[in-house]
Amino acid sequence: MALPFLLLQLLILLLPPLAASSTASFAKPGCEDKCGNIPIPYPFGFGDPKCYRNGYMVTCNHTSNPPKLYLSDSNVEVVEISSLGQLRTKSLVSYDCYDQTNDHGSISFNLEDFPYTFSDTRNKFTAIGCDTISNLIGFQGRNFTSGCNMLCIDTQSLVNGSCSGIGCCQTSIPKGFKHFIVDLGSFYRHNFVMDFNPCSYAFLVDSDWFNFSVHDIVGYMDFFNRNEGMVPIVLDWAIEGYTCGNASTSDLNYACGKNSECFNSPNGLGYLCNCSQGYQGNPYLSDGCQDIDECMDPTKNDCQAKSRCINTPGSYICSCPPGAQGDGRRNGTGCLATPKKQSHLIQICLGLGFGVFFVLFISTWLYWGIKKRNQNKCRENYIQQNGGL
Numbered sequence: 001m002a003l004p005f006l007l008l009q010l011l012i013l014l015l016p017p018l019a020a021s022s023t024a025s026f027a028k029p030g031c032e033d034k035c036g037n038i039p040i041p042y043p044f045g046f047g048d049p050k051c052y053r054n055g056y057m058v059t060c061n062h063t064s065n066p067p068k069l070y071l072s073d074s075n076v077e078v079v080e081i082s083s084l085g086q087l088r089t090k091s092l093v094s095y096d097c098y099d100q101t102n103d104h105g106s107i108s109f110n111l112e113d114f115p116y117t118f119s120d121t122r123n124k125f126t127a128i129g130c131d132t133i134s135n136l137i138g139f140q141g142r143n144f145t146s147g148c149n150m151l152c153i154d155t156q157s158l159v160n161g162s163c164s165g166i167g168c169c170q171t172s173i174p175k176g177f178k179h180f181i182v183d184l185g186s187f188y189r190h191n192f193v194m195d196f197n198p199c200s201y202a203f204l205v206d207s208d209w210f211n212f213s214v215h216d217i218v219g220y221m222d223f224f225n226r227n228e229g230m231v232p233i234v235l236d237w238a239i240e241g242y243t244c245g246n247a248s249t250s251d252l253n254y255a256c257g258k259n260s261e262c263f264n265s266p267n268g269l270g271y272l273c274n275c276s277q278g279y280q281g282n283p284y285l286s287d288g289c290q291d292i293d294e295c296m297d298p299t300k301n302d303c304q305a306k307s308r309c310i311n312t313p314g315s316y317i318c319s320c321p322p323g324a325q326g327d328g329r330r331n332g333t334g335c336l337a338t339p340k341k342q343s344h345l346i347q348i349c350l351g352l353g354f355g356v357f358f359v360l361f362i363s364t365w366l367y368w369g370i371k372k373r374n375q376n377k378c379r380e381n382y383i384q385q386n387g388g389l
């Protein structure tokens with residue numbers, strides 16, 4: 001009964017050791033995997049065209065210190081790239097100031113040529129000011145205009161940390177647009193609030209990053225200068241043009257590597273890849289998803305103390321010590337002593353043996369019994385035929 005299990009163990013022990021996943025690089029072999037201290041996972045990359053997938057080129061400018069990373073050859077600065085479909089870049093702050101004629105009313109951000117879109121879950125359109133008319137106009141994929149209008153008369157009514165319509169306003173954005181313009185203006189040219197609020201600002205921003213402070217309202221260009229005119233924004237990326245349903249896995253252009261799975265990007269842009277259960281690494285490299293050695297990390301396996309953990313591709317088994325069997329898991333049957341089953345077998349054999357012996361014994365006894373009776377009968381007949389004793 002234990003034979004197939006033993007064979008399995010042997011086979012697993014004979015497998016060549018898999019490369020340690022901790023040393024696995026996230027870039028293609030021979031390509032740089034960092035710009036300054038920003039890691040760059042494939043499909044992103046720079047330099048040699050084989051280092052990135054078409055559409056995911058970035059540029060690393062070593063002139064500045066530390067080096068700066070840009071989307072393709074644009075001036076959009078990248079701060080962080082996450083392999084699960086998002087990247088954080090910087091976005092311009094639109095400003096509109098009145099005590100000196102300084103007006104930068106409208107800004108624009110265009111992702112038309114890129115496989116990216118503005119994340120609807122991570123960003124909020126945000127305006128700051130006490131005499132403010134602001135609009136976010138989105139197009140390319142979806143056309144809409146939404147915005148925030150505000151009037152306030154003093155700083156007393158403003159609350160730190162609260163962006164809910166007094167001096168600060170936020171609105172959600174729809175998914176699936178690739179180009180926006182921010183338009184900024186005022187009702188009264190800040191005439192009634194000039195003493196504490198000469199400027200309005202509007203921008204799309206990573207809502208986890210932005211936290212309104214009364215301090216943002218006051219001063220001439222203070223908010224703008226403090227942030228060097230830029231705020232972080234989150235972009236969603238995906239392999240565009242296909243869904244998991246119609247991306248052909250045999251196609252050379254299929255993005256997901258070995259031991260990985262395809263999933264449709266949440267924003268409807270295309271598909272993304274994820275390492276399968278039990279694997280980790282970069283799913284966009286052909287050999288990027290490496291087996292996790294669950295046995296090295298007690299939190300990743302639930303083998304009982306007395307069972308031995310054996311790593312397998314994508315999983316692990318808990319092998320029970322000799323004389324015990326079961327799945328060896330804390331959350332499972334564990335390891336149970338085996339003798340019971342053997343004694344059953346012996347009992348069955350003994351039972352069968354006794355049974356056969358008994359049947360033989362009875363039949364022999366019956367045979368001899370009948371034979372004897374027949375002999376007796378014969379003798380009686382013989383005696384009768386020959387006239388008594």
Ligand SMILES: *[C@@H]1O[C@H](CO)[C@@H](O)[C@H](O)[C@H]1NC(C)=O
Nearest residue numbers: 059060061062063064068073
């Ligand atoms: C790098 O940035 C500097 C200014 O920061 C700029 O003058 C230069 O043209 C950039 N180099 C490349 C290759 O884009």
Ligand SMILES: *[C@@H]1O[C@H](CO)[C@@H](O)[C@H](O)[C@H]1NC(C)=O
Nearest residue numbers: 138139140141142143144176
């Ligand atoms: C958005 O508007 C443009 C013209 O301004 C139009 O060509 C395009 O079809 C519209 N897109 C959608 C999704 O409605």
Ligand SMILES: *[C@@H]1O[C@H](CO)[C@@H](O)[C@H](O)[C@H]1NC(C)=O
Nearest residue numbers: 158159160161213214215216
């Ligand atoms: C709001 O925060 C600023 C610093 O960001 C602080 O100077 C100010 O006193 C705070 N105001 C209130 C009402 O808490």
Ligand SMILES: *[C@@H]1O[C@H](CO)[C@@H](O)[C@H](O)[C@H]1NC(C)=O
Nearest residue numbers: 160161162208210211212213
């Ligand atoms: C935002 O700032 C206020 C004080 O200015 C603070 O109480 C609050 O915890 C901050 N919120 C977040 C999400 O950081």
Ligand SMILES: *[C@@H]1O[C@H](CO)[C@@H](O)[C@H](O)[C@H]1NC(C)=O
Nearest residue numbers: 240241242243244245246247
């Ligand atoms: C794949 O399916 C999506 C959504 O159904 C569609 O927009 C796209 O054009 C299809 N691509 C191909 C190559 O068939």
Ligand SMILES: *[C@@H]1O[C@H](CO)[C@@H](O)[C@H](O)[C@H]1NC(C)=O
Nearest residue numbers: 084263274275276277278279
């Ligand atoms: C990716 O796979 C891991 C397990 O392999 C799973 O826990 C995670 O939820 C998956 N992520 C997505 C976005 O599907």
Ligand SMILES: *[C@@H]1O[C@H](CO)[C@@H](O)[C@H](O)[C@H]1NC(C)=O
Nearest residue numbers: 301302329330331332333334
């Ligand atoms: C045991 O594992 C299964 C799935 O692996 C899980 O659904 C169940 O809740 C676990 N039970 C305990 C007691 O941890």
